[in-house]
Amino acid sequence: QHKFWETQPVGQFKDLGNSTLPEGPIEQPTPLSEVKQEPYNLPNLYEWTVCDMKSDEVCNEVYILLTNNYVEDDDNLFRFNYSKEFLRWGLTPPGYFQNWHIGVRVKSSKKLVAFITGIPVKIRVRNEVVQMAEVNFLCVHKKLRSKRLAPVMIKEVTRRIHLENIWQAAYTAGVFLPTPVTTCQYWHRTLNPKKLIDVGFSRLGERMTMSRTIKLYKLPNSTSTRGLRKMELRDVPQVTRLLRNYLNRFIVAPTFDEDEVEHWLLPQENVVDSYVVECEETREITDFFSFYTLPSTILNNQNHSTLKAAYSFYYVTNRVQLMQLMQDALIIAKRDDFDVFNALDVMENEPILKDLKFGPGDGQLYYYLYNYRLNNVLKPSELGLVLL
Ligand code: NHW
Ligand code: EN5
Incomplete structure (x- = not known):
């Protein structure tokens, strides 16, 4: 075979x-x-x-x-x-x-x-x-x-x-090979319903009109987390400490040093974006999130040629609930003109996706290790690894 x-x-x-x-x-x-x-x-x-x-x-x-x-x-x-x-x-x-x-x-x-x-x-x-x-x-x-x-x-x-x-x-791959460490599901949060429907990325729900759909996916104009701001170079040491500590809760996860955090998480326009939560009293960073920009070409559409997608990347939650952090990520992605926000059911994502109006996609992502055997297949929530 x-x-x-x-x-x-x-x-x-x-x-x-x-x-x-x-x-x-x-x-x-x-x-x-x-x-x-x-x-x-x-x-x-x-x-x-x-x-x-x-x-x-x-x-x-x-x-x-x-x-x-x-x-x-x-x-x-x-x-x-x-x-x-x-x-x-x-x-x-x-x-x-x-x-x-x-x-x-x-x-x-x-x-x-x-x-x-x-x-x-x-x-x-x-x-x-x-x-x-x-x-x-x-x-x-x-x-x-x-x-x-x-x-x-x-x-x-x-x-x-x-x-x-x-x-x-x-x-990782979208195809099933010998043998996955885990099987993850792609989830999609509509930001621009009209375009997504026009290009065939999603469909108008049964008994739904376009205007009801637009209303359903509407988001607040501004973020709700106090002290939320774009990550800067000076945040690298703190973000590294937070991330190393947070990723310890997963069975399979990368270990990043400061140089790697700087490379992978410092914002770069149209590539990767990260936000930190800075405590207003102590000036400490308590939480952060990031997403990367990966557009898709829309094949054979008269009106649109690219779909602008954000993909949830690494995050850390301590003081703020993941639900609120991710909702702020959606608001920022919408402001920055993304059409859709994508996430996998890895890390602690699964329980919050439905409430944030993500829906399951038709794609799966299989994770693999080469020359390393595990006794059991893992759950997606046991995985702290996100590849590009
Ligand atoms: S997954 C994205 C892969 N790329 C695409 O899907 C792009 C579109 N497709 C293509 O370009 C992310 C071709 O279809 C490709 C296959 C090139 C995929 N992973 O040449 P043949 C990655 O990049 C096996 C692994 O005739 P093709 C991850 C297939 O099962 N294996 O096929 C990459 C069959 O083997 P089998 C894949 O369609 C991880 C054989 O290739 C695969 O002309 C790589 C057929 O070859 C896939 N995505 O070309 C592994 N797709 O045993 C890294 C097909 O079943 C491992 N195959 O007969 C670790 C290496 C480092 C170790 C270090 C210690
Ligand atoms: C390795 N780093 O299939 C990457 N994407 O669901 C390689 N579907 O976008 C691995 N088919 O479900 C790549 N819309 C594996 C993924 C390959 C790409 C892929 C899927 C992931 C995808 C979309 C479009 C489907 C178009 C028809 C999809 C439904 C969205 C809907 C929004 C409203 C609520 C319900 C879901």
Whole structure:
């Protein structure tokens, strides 16, 4: 069934629920001298390329490949449209490896036709912090699909990760593979009902008129949390402490240091936005939230070409209820002209989504670990990890 994945050190279907197998690495590391030193072979017309995401020209080529060939919804109405600034941000965190940004070009024309990336990340699984890679942006040009290019790309990124003495990875996908750590549900909060209905993102409910729908999704004009403001550079140490502490309550979560918090959470226009709650008496930061900007191209619509979506990212709640914090996130996203606010049922999201008028989407997101076995499938609420 899975000619490639059956050969990989991932949890296999036949082992599900077999708790005699120990938790942890499936394979032991090998000496680096035993890691294959040359790249895997590509079909003859193609060649490997390292993509320098700091180069505008290369970043643009990657952007074009993904804009035209990356993930679509089940009905092919929308395709993710990660911006160039977003891709550069997402792929150049502290300690990144340029040679984990792997492209495939046509030898003759040099056209970029496939891509896969890794970035380094420390992820805690239960009590153990493991140096891992996050693998993302796997893409093969539509005209080259089903030729078993993806397994070669995955093996090549694995090889380059191994050469840095890293033996585990985390990744997410909309497809079901051997075997998920957990299965998450996408939820959507309508901000611009008319546009969402016009483009087929959502439908007018039964016995609902457009004006009743607009009223249903109306939000207050201003946020309600006292002391809420945009995150600044000086907040990095406090936000890091809060986040490290908060993420401890989940079974699988990243551990961020200050450099990583600065990279991942400091606001960048049209990429990522973060807000902190500052206590008016003590000037301490008590809570914060963030979301990232990921528009989708609307395929075949006369009136609209892009859907502006915000995705809930990391947050910490202490003094303020998550419900109120997230409602303020919705108000800010609406003010900033987003059409929809998306969230997964990870962390503590699940209980508040319905009350905030989120509805379940038609997409699921499966989370996976490479070369790390867990005894049980986790609940989404046991996961403190959000990938781009
Ligand atoms: S998920 C988004 C993936 N990208 C897209 O969906 C874009 C649109 N689709 C495409 O470009 C986020 C192609 O359809 C792709 C497959 C390239 C997806 N993950 O070449 P073949 C990520 O980027 C398996 C993993 O003929 P294709 C996460 C499939 O099951 N495997 O297919 C990436 C089959 O294997 P099987 C996937 O359609 C994580 C084989 O590929 C997959 O032309 C990567 C078929 O290959 C997916 N999303 O190209 C893993 N989609 O065993 C990282 C298909 O079933 C692992 N497949 O026969 C960790 C590595 C690092 C370890 C370090 C220690
Ligand atoms: C790795 N980092 O399917 C990413 N999106 O629900 C790769 N549906 O937007 C993994 N089909 O339900 C990608 N509207 C996996 C996701 C791929 C993209 C995807 C889904 C997630 C999505 C929308 C549009 C569906 C269009 C038809 C959807 C319903 C919204 C409605 C609003 C009102 C209340 C009920 C829900």
